[in-house]
Structures are given as C-alpha cells and as structure tokens.
Amino acid sequence: MDAKGAPTAGEDFRLLWWTRRRSVALDAGLALLSAVECGSQGVGFAEQTGLPVALVVVPGVLAGLSLLVRRRWPLAVILISIAVLPANMGVMLALLGLYTLATTDAPRRVIAALASMEGLGTIIVTYLMLDTDPGIREQDFPAWFRPLVALLFGVASVVPPVLLGMYVRARRRLVETLRDRALGLERELGLLAERAEERAEWARDEERRRIAREMHDVVAHRVSLMVVHAAAVQAVAPKDPEKAARNASLIGDMGRQALTELRTMLGVLRSAPVAPDRPTESSRASSRLAEIASGQGREPSAEGEPAPDGEAPAAPGPNGDGPRLTGLRALVEESRAAGMRVELAVEGEQRGYPEQVESTAYRVVQEALTNVHKHAAGAAAWVRLAHREGEIAVQVRNAAPDGAARRREEAILPSGGNGLVGMRERVTALGGGFVSGPTDEGGFRVSAVIPDRSEGRPGG
Structure with a gap:
C-alpha cells in the first residue's frame, strides 16, 4: 500500500499461496x-x-x-x-x-x-x-x-x-x-x-462571547447614562437652561469617552500583526485589548478630553491597567449626576488585590448600576463593598422603582439580557459566587463574592 493506504499496482495479484x-x-x-x-x-x-x-x-x-x-x-x-x-x-x-x-x-x-x-x-x-x-x-x-x-x-x-x-x-x-x-x-x-479543530472552534466561540461581553461592559454603561441625561435635558430645558447645559456637557463628555473606548477596541480587531521588535500603536492597542478582554483593563479617556464632573477615568492602576476599586466613588458620583439616589458603603480595610479581582468587582458594580438606570428609574440604590479575609464581597441593591418612571425608561433603554450573564461569567471565572434576583420589597439585588487570589497563588 502507499502512504495513504491505497493498494498499489500488483498487490491485487494472487495465485494459490503466492501473493506477488x-x-x-x-x-x-x-x-x-x-x-x-x-x-x-x-x-x-x-x-x-x-x-x-x-x-x-x-x-x-x-x-x-x-x-x-x-x-x-x-x-x-x-x-x-x-x-x-x-x-x-x-x-x-x-x-x-x-x-x-x-x-x-x-x-x-x-x-x-x-x-x-x-x-x-x-x-x-x-x-x-x-x-x-x-x-x-x-x-x-x-x-x-x-x-x-x-x-x-x-x-x-x-x-x-x-x-x-x-x-x-x-x-x-x-x-x-x-x-x-x-x-x-x-x-x-x-x-x-x-480534537484540535474542536478546541479551536471552542476558542473562537469563547473569544466571540468575550468580545461581546467586553463591548457591553465598556460601552453600555456610558450610553445608558447618556440616554438618562438626554431625557433630563429634555425635561429641564424649558425651566432651567443652565442645568440643561450642564447635562448636555456631561452627555458630550460621556459620548467622547465611549467613542474613544469603542474606537480602540474596533481598531485592535482590525489591525494586522506586527513584528515583535517594532512596537507600534497597533501593537500597544492589541496588548490593551488583551487586558480588557481578560477583565483586567479599561481604556481611559482620550488625552485632552474632559471627564464628567468629579469622575476619575475608571481609576486606572499604577501602570494604567484599568478599573480599580478606588474608582467606585467616581462611578457612584456619575450615577448621582444622572439623577439616581445611590449610597456607597465600604466595610473593612482595603488592601492590594490582583488586577482581575479589582476589575471584576468594579465591573459588577458598574453593570448593576446600569441595570438600575435601565429597569428601575427613579429608585434608590445601595452599593456595599466589604473587604473580608481572603475575599471581596460586593452587593448592589435597589428599591422598587416608580411605575411610571420605569415604563418611560424601559421604552428608551432597551436591554439585550446579557448583563447578568456577563457578571456571572466574570465572577465564576475567578472561582467566586454570584447571586441575583428580586427582593421581597419589589426591588432587585446583585451579590458577588470574589476570592482574593494573589499573583503567586494558583489560579491568580
């Protein structure tokens, strides 16, 4: 037979006990x-x-x-x-x-x-x-x-x-x-x-889901706040033009930041590979997207573009690595500026955590507040962050929303139903626990417990 297992010439010969x-x-x-x-x-x-x-x-x-x-x-x-x-x-x-x-x-x-x-x-x-x-x-x-x-x-x-x-x-x-x-x-x-083909197909599907989740986390929060501010501008423009101008300025700032983050991610997806010994802007953007895709980073505002009043650009780490827990206060202020009544309570002493842990906790709070804007307009919210031994506990709870406000906001803030799924994926990927559901008072609660995995431990 040849290399492919096909019979070669002469192999079909047979005479009594001779085969050749x-x-x-x-x-x-x-x-x-x-x-x-x-x-x-x-x-x-x-x-x-x-x-x-x-x-x-x-x-x-x-x-x-x-x-x-x-x-x-x-x-x-x-x-x-x-x-x-x-x-x-x-x-x-x-x-x-x-x-x-x-x-x-x-x-x-x-x-x-x-x-x-x-x-x-x-x-x-x-x-x-x-x-x-x-x-x-x-x-x-x-x-x-x-x-x-x-x-x-x-x-x-x-x-x-x-x-x-x-x-x-x-x-x-x-x-x-x-x-x-x-x-x-x-x-x-x-x-x-x-099996390699199956693993490659699984990796492609997983990468598509991760990119979709990151696009949702990076853009949806700011776009939701922009819609809320736009509604406020429309409501107060005839009565208080000065307040309407401030809200319009906030909309512009948030829009520029969202466009910057979106442009960075799409530019990385379209860029071609470059030689490793010649770092370019595209290669640096690819590295940033890898951090963003792993939940470790968030692109800060473009240079020279103002941030909303009192807002830090997602509290980047010491190396500009993305969202940190120190940016939660700015995130809460951002929601307050959009008209939400929200309180932040921090328990325990904050210590240094791995980037993934802080980024995941920040994203859980961000997505939970975004959901409050979408589905519970006018409702009060409470954000609780607890520094425990070996873990971080995060809880975002909101009261029952006003019926009229909820109907009005749901009409202009559509939801794809991926926010809770994305939060659960982030938390469980680090070995944590995630629970969400309605409360007895008619509100909604999101709770997450994230293990404090240092860089030197397995799975950190």
Missing part, C-alpha cells in the same frame, strides 16, 4: 535448479549402485520440484530432502527447506528436531562417502580426519540456513510491529487533529 508475481518466478527458478541438481546427482548414484538411471533420476527430479511448495508446506520439503539424502541428492532442497521453515512461526523445537535429523543424515552420508572413496583411503589421514570432515559438512548444511531464517523472521516481526505502531500513531494524530 516475483515470488512465483523465484520459486519456479529455484525448483528448476533443484530438479537439475537432483537429476545430475541421481545419475552418479545410479552408476555407483548399478541401478537403472531412470529409476533414480525421475524421483530425484520430482523431489527437486517440490521446492514449488516450500512456502505452503516447508515441512514436507525438509522430509523429502531427508528421504533422498541416502542417494546423496537434495543439498539445495535441504538448505532452502530449512531456511523457509525457520522464517515461519513454527515452534523452535520442531525446527531444531528437523535440523538435527538433516544434520545427522548429512554427517552419516558424508562419512560413508569418505570411507568408501578409494582415493581418500589411499591417503594416510589420521583416524579423526573423516569424522571431523563429516561433522563440518553436517553443521555447514544446517546451521547457516536456520540462523538466516530466524534472522529474517525476527526482522519481519519487527517490521510488522513498526508498521502497526505507525498506523496507530497515524490514527492518534487524526484524533488529535480532530
């Missing part, structure tokens, strides 16, 4: 040579014994042709070679028969028994030939000469073919083992490739 044409040609040629050898040796034996030539040559030729069945019945070939051994015939027959038998899966004791019979018969016949040869008898050889020569002939006729056959059998087994292992590895690689 060259095997048929090889066995036919060897059988013909063996028949010629046995026939010529039979002529000499007939002359020595006075037997009719045809009576010796014909059986010898048939015995030599038995090599045609050596692949199918190697044991029969060896027995025939032992049978014609007294006539001093079948040397080639014995060699090839023993070799073929040794290459098969025949038990070693069977191979050893047949090889011993063949070797012993060769020793006896060789010794008798030397003992009856007049030329050798005339020579003054030591008594051990003829037995030694006979022994050497017997060993030479048995040991080499058996050893060669066992070597070929071991090599074939090794090749089969390597082939099976290669096929197994090929199947495993196929499975790994399928």
